[in-house]
Amino acid sequence: MTKYVKTIGLEIHVRIKSKTKMFCGCKNAVALAPEPNINVCPVCMWFPGMLPVLNEEVVRLGLIGGMAMNCEVNKVSQFDRKTYFYPDNPMSYQITQLYQPIVGKGSVKTIVNGEVREFGIHHMHLENDAGKLIHAGGKTLCDYNRAGAPLMEIVTDPVFHEKEEVMEFLRELQKIMRAAWVSDADMEKGQLRCDVNLSIAPEGATEFGLRTEHKNVNSFSAIWRLIDHEYKRQLKIVESGWKVEQETRGWDDERWVSTWQRSKEDAMDYRYFPEPDLLPLELDDDFIESARATIPELPIEKRIRYLNEYKLSDDDARILTTDRALSEYFDTLVEKTKDPKKSCSYITTILLALMNESEDVNNISDLKFDIVELTRVIELVNGDELSSTNSKQVVEELFQNGWKADIIVDENGLRQKNDLWALEAIVDEVITNHEKQVADYRGGNENIFGFFVGQCMKASKWAGNPKIFNELLKKKL
Ligand SMILES: [Zn+2]
Structure with missing residues (x-):
């Protein structure tokens, strides 16, 4: 029977912890804000006539994050407009970087099953986050505190074949972002969100199979379960003579099922074009080097x-x-x-x-x-x-x-007593008080030696030096 190998690529959104949002002065509440819709303004609500102003701190932290993954820096990058409508997004589009991201190829090193391994990063780009929809009591509420918050989207090469590799890579990525003070990358708080692309192909095949994408799988254990589940689902399809479709699916981690959401959009569907409200982003050497100097x-x-x-x-x-x-x-x-x-x-x-x-x-x-x-x-x-x-x-x-x-x-009288006279007095006392055990020991029961050390330690309130007790006891018994 043909053996099928799975190949996995990841798209990871990491929330940058700048003080303010990506294009306005609103607080970037990395932890949850106490109330909905308090960190908003006409810019991040995208009122007509408002213009975005790129936050330098976001660029600096993003650059640090990229360089900490050994990515090549693009001195000139550019923002693009990705058009889509969804109620959590007041803009009806997202400002992202499709054609020229801030950093290109890189790699992340980690240890998998005791072996040092390196996994390729395809690129990382900057983009803004959307708000959050809350479904409650038969209604849907919109909270825009997060709208316009800065994100790094890290796209890996399709380099993972086992779930252990994915786990170790993600843990390492989390550590890197924390060490570089770019993000707390806490999955529970939505500061690190992961899309999992998975395809299968017969062992030795030169081309990948068609992949499915699962969006926002939001805990390490859910990713673990999803990979197993999706591999088996695709295997079943190809073994029954069918073909896996390229599609976006959702993972329900309560029921452990994957459901169809939509067939995968092509870039065409988003009508990408260069963002007219922002100039290309040019980084000078001083800016790059001072950012690099902060990486531990x-x-x-x-x-x-x-x-x-x-x-x-x-x-x-x-x-x-x-x-x-x-x-x-x-x-x-x-x-x-x-x-x-x-x-x-x-x-x-x-x-x-x-x-x-x-x-x-x-x-x-x-x-x-x-x-x-x-x-x-x-x-x-x-x-x-x-x-x-x-x-x-x-x-x-x-x-x-x-x-x-x-x-x-x-x-607390804990200073260890190394005074030979004082310790010898304790040893003598222990020997005198335990005639029966002494006779036992001298009769050949050497296992009982530890008992005497214990008694001496106790008598010294655990402050006697056990090495000295050992030597004294050996001599005297
Ligand atoms: Zn704002």
Whole structure:
């Protein structure tokens, strides 16, 4: 039987987080505005006679986003008018870039199943968003807060064959946009919306099959389900001797079904033409280079560095690079402690867990204590002055109340006792108080050794140095 291979391309809309909208001074409320239709004006409502003025911040952030995906910059790009009517769009057209986008070919690197992979970007262009329709109580309401908000549309090459590749690519894209401060790219808030194009063809075929497009599949898990479903649907069609039609379909993630919406429009249907109200966009070298200078080390480069130089696990490297502030915190901590493994584990196993549960501290930038204090905790542990068990308590207290690590350690009597005389007294006492166990051990039951260490630790209120207890016990037993 013929084996069919699926090919997937993505069109991704990312909401740019500029302060104001694309062509007017209205607030670009990236999170939901408290009320409908408050961030609107005659320009974004497209009243007759109004003219758009291109927002420089949108161009700068878009350019940064494009360059962070290694895209070639087009020094001259142009806006085009795409005509369509829909009630969420007061303009009856959209201003987009069809013929000459702001950036062309690029690529995004990520790790798929432990392997570094690179996926091609066809281009990215700028365009404005529409408003939002709310269907309630048998009526449809229009909210234009989002109308005229700036978007990047990222079009990938048809380079994905497995859903794991799509997932890792999208996660990486999200990280890039966050790291470059271009967008929060939160799918739940509609700041990253994904159209999925999928076709199938017999293995080894030189041409792609006809593709279907699913618009606005709005969560990672929905994309995962849709890819499986659409592959099986198309497979069934070709295996029954029919042909897949080129069409736009909708994905219903509650019922897990894909439904026909319309046969795919050709560019002709939109009557594209150069936007007469805007001049071509020309970028000078200074503008491009100053934008480029703001791009930080990309999350994937950091991740590879953490894996190779610091020998962190891929999971830890991935987690630490999800957020720019988090990875910068980690970098600073490593610089201070020179201990990447411990720096990683204090962040990933203690701090992140505390932030998850906390009501007021959810970001690394909200921490109540200075990074110097966490550095000190790691120094104390490495210098045998604090046990790693007790260090957790110190970090928890820093997290809740701020303050200083050394003071917390001393006030709670946690400073590890390395004083041989004091520890020897404890060992002697434990031996005297546990005659039966001592006899057992001396009779050959070596498994019981841990029990003595435990008793000594307990007697020292967990402040004794376990290594010293170990040595003393071995000598005395
Ligand atoms: Zn406006």
